[in-house]
Amino acid sequence: MSVVWTVKAVSLGLVTFSLSVELLCWLRRRLRPRKTINEVLFFPSEMACVEHIFNPTSRFTCLCQLPHGVETSFSRLLSHILSASSSLDLCIFAFSNMDLSRAVLALKSKGVIIRVLTDKDYAAIKGSQTGVLRKAGICVRCNVGSVYMHHKFAVVDGRLLITGSLNWTLTAVQANMENIIVTEEPDLLRPFMEEFNRLWVVYDPAQYHCSSDQRPSHNSSL
Amino acid sequence: MSVVWTVKAVSLGLVTFSLSVELLCWLRRRLRPRKTINEVLFFPSEMACVEHIFNPTSRFTCLCQLPHGVETSFSRLLSHILSASSSLDLCIFAFSNMDLSRAVLALKSKGVIIRVLTDKDYAAIKGSQTGVLRKAGICVRCNVGSVYMHHKFAVVDGRLLITGSLNWTLTAVQANMENIIVTEEPDLLRPFMEEFNRLWVVYDPAQYHCSSDQRPSHNSSL
Structure with missing residues (x-):
């Protein structure tokens, strides 16, 4: 009798072990988050119609x-x-690409909250989209001082970072050798969000302290 | 008797379950890879001595x-x-920073295999480190044609990607607002390695097909 029960006990142990392994594997599969976006895009881009991206029926x-x-x-x-x-x-050094400007304006008309930081020198040149964006009611801030605001990054919905060597110009998209990283990786996304928020405050015109030459002073570390 | 054995069997089942969970958790901890490097650096950098990085005894x-x-x-x-x-x-558009050049030369003297791709226009300007690197025996290749090789990335030991808006110049490091991502993420690293190898072949002078104006032809998609 005891031998039979021993066999039963060992069998029960083995079955329990197998079931627990199965259960844990199933839970792991169920609880695993969806794959994080990590994409690299190289330029120049092939030339192709993008009208359907703005208007799917086209x-x-x-x-x-x-x-x-x-x-x-x-x-x-x-x-x-x-x-x-x-x-x-x-946070874009040079922004003159009209398709990218059209995308930003389309988002604005949908109610997306848009903030733009750009370089003061580039904002003043012919072809810059700064004026177009401001006319549409988008808040655009520029750096001050003699250095370049040379970033080229975007943060979408606080969840997606787009960053790289690519300025938002036609030449960069269609001619130069350039790269962009598109990522949801939190360790990369978070610092860029923090840096944007920091610069957004630093270059808030309401915070400027005018000096004798009417140039706003700002954090010397910039 | 059978009640006692039932209790024993259930107890054995529970103990086996607990032990198997413990074992799986332990294995998971042991087999988990070390955390992937995902670091963001912002510039301008604070000014500080870097001599000890080249020479720890200093x-x-x-x-x-x-x-x-x-x-x-x-x-x-x-x-x-x-x-x-x-x-x-x-793969650097503008390379004139002497500390970064010193680092590359130090690696060369240690036997590290170094390949440099840079922009032909920037390579020709005063202060470019292209000549210094070539004199040290480092293979430097430049793009041809009228477009910019605007990348600013490095791949260390085929395991670490360094990329961003930062050119390897003194102004970029000490004055501009810039960013760099340092990552081991394979989904980001792999495309950059493939792009480097592709461009390295495209801009191999031995592969050039000279046209009547002595300008090497290359892939039209570039």
Whole structure:
């Protein structure tokens, strides 16, 4: 009798062990978060129509001469930007690309809260989209002083970082060799969000302390 | 008797379950890889002595006027570059910073295999380190054509990616607002390694097909 029970006990132990392993593996699969976006885009981008990204119904109606239905680095970049549903923070040295400007304006018209930090020298040149954005009611702030605000990054909905060597210009997109990283990695995203918020305060015109030459002073470490 | 054995069997089952959970948790901890490096550095960097990074024994002997023993964005960048033990691939638009050049030369003297891709226009300007690197026996290749090779990235030992807005110049390090990502994330690292290897072949002078104006032709997608 005791031998039979011993066999039963050992069998029960083995079954329990197997079931617990199965249960843990199942729980691990269920609880594993979806894969974090980590994408790299290289430029120059192939030339292709991007009208359908702004207006999905135009996919079969656009008559422009560019190839249609082709996914490119630039179309991926546009799609990531247009995925914003609540906020878009831009910290861009040079911003003159009209498709990217159109994307930002489209988000503004959807109610997305947009903040733009750009370089004061580039903001003043012909072709800069700074004026267009300001006219649409978007808050644009510029650095002060003699140094460059040379960042080229965007934060979408506080969840997606877009950063790299690419300025938001036509030459950068269509001619230069450039790169962009698109990532949700929190260890990378968080510092950029903090830096944007820091610079947004530093370059708030309401915080400027005018000196005798009417140039606002700011943190000397910048 | 059977009640006693039932209790024993259930107890054995519970103990087996607990032990198997413990075992799996222990295995998970043991097998978990060390945390992947994901670091963001912002510039301008504070000014501090970096002599000890090149020569650790100088920590207490350097007499320069800069602060000593301070970790800065630039000292972190230098340390990451100097961590190379087998290879260093540089794809840098503007390279004139003499401390960074010194770091690359130090690696060369240790036997690290170094490849440098840089922009042909910037390589020709006064202060560019291209000539210094070539004189030291480092292979430096430049793009051809009228577009910019605007990347600013490095791959250390095929394991660590350094990329961002920062050109390797004194102004970028000490004055501009810039950023660098330092990451081991394979999904980010791999595309940059592949792009470097692709460009290295494209801009191999031995592969150039000279046209009538003696300008090498290359992939039209660049």
